[in-house]
Amino acid sequence: NGRWSAWTDWTGCNATCDEGSQQRFRFCEPPKYGGKDCMGESYEWHHIRRCEIISCHNDGYWSTWGSWSLCSATCSGGTWYRTRDCLERRGNGARCEGDRGELAQCEMESCPRSK
Numbered sequence: 001n002g003r004w005s006a007w008t009d010w011t012g013c014n015a016t017c018d019e020g021s022q023q024r025f026r027f028c029e030p031p032k033y034g035g036k037d038c039m040g041e042s043y044e045w046h047h048i049r050r051c052e053i054i055s056c057h058n059d060g061y062w063s064t065w066g067s068w069s070l071c072s073a074t075c076s077g078g079t080w081y082r083t084r085d086c087l088e089r090r091g092n093g094a095r096c097e098g099d100r101g102e103l104a105q106c107e108m109e110s111c112p113r114s115k
Contacts, residue, residue, distance in 0.1 A: 001035040002028045013051035020051050060089030060096040071106035078106040 005027045013020040028038035063085045071078040081103045085098035 007077035058093030
């Protein structure tokens with residue numbers, strides 16, 4: 001009957017960044033004199049390994065904006081602000097362009113005038 005060789009070493013990662021996979025193989029030595037082929041798989045399907053490597057995102061990118069703050073005044077002339085974060089910048093990747101914070105006028109009624 002045919003006989004399996006030992007498993008090969010794991011292959012290199014199939015991706016250049018983020019996550020990829022690795023596989024390994026084995027080979028069936030052909031049967032002789034009418035014997036049976038090897039039983040089982042030559043590719044190890046159930047043992048694919050994840051290979052953790054550097055992130056594909058080297059440049060920074062902005063998160064979504066956070067919620068607006070409370071208004072700085074109770075009537076006319078107040079401002080509110082919100083912020084966002086620069087994420088995933090690695091190594092020599094570019095910094096996020098633009099402002100981290102945003103300021104806006106609150107939409108509210110005018111303050112009553114005192115007499």
